[in-house]
Amino acid sequence: MRAVLFPGQGSQYVGMGLDFYEKFDSVKKNFELVDKTLKFPLSEIILKGPESKLKLTENTQPAIMIVGVSIYNILNNNYDLKLNDSKFFAGHSLGEYTALVCAGSLSIEKASYLLRERGKAMQESTPAGEGAMVAVLGMQIEEVEKEISALPEGEVCEIANDNTNGQVVVSGTKKNIEILNENLKKKKKKGIILPVSAPFHSSLMKKASESMKDKIE
DSSP, rough: EEEEOOTTTOOOOTTTTHHHHOOOHHHHHHHHHHHHHHSHHHHHHHHHHHHHHHTTTHHHHHHHHHHHHHHHHHHHSOOOOGGGGEEEESTTTHHHHHHHTTTTOOOOHHHHHHHHHHHHHHHHHHHHTTEEEEEEEEEOOOOOOOOHHSSSSSSSEEEEEEETEEEEEEEEHHHHHHHHHHHHHHTEHHHHHHHSSTTSSGGHHHHHHHHHHHHHH
């Protein structure tokens, strides 16, 4: 039994998918389709940057999706891996949309539109620069919860993802995320500030979830 998993935000980098783009015409067509759907050259941002534009969540989300879909199609169609015979398609956050496209449940055009709108809604939920996320390594979720409970009140700081034993992602206002990260350093624990532009998977995203409900319907 096989599952195909797709990455979420934070995995992006300028030039991702370039080797596939240069070698396969089908990838070029996918990139062009997203550009046409969104009515702006997202492919240029993916391939050439600047990083500051790629990092904007309204660009990052459709960008990671189309790179994931393109690589999936090449591996499935050109290398006979028969990935479409997999029993499960899943993804991390926006990766769920990539999974839906690759499973044949959603078109590239609809996924591009929804992810662009999802990115806008998530970014607009919190002013730029006021939210952050940190991946905490080497601690169990109960230990992280204890660290969060010791932070100053009045600021949002919540567990966003319990990825695996020893890897917990925390999301919230930038102020408390930075305090948490400093506290971790003092205890010789590792925290990695994620390259995202908003505090995803926290209560600060409530407005975005309401907006996306309307878009999806």
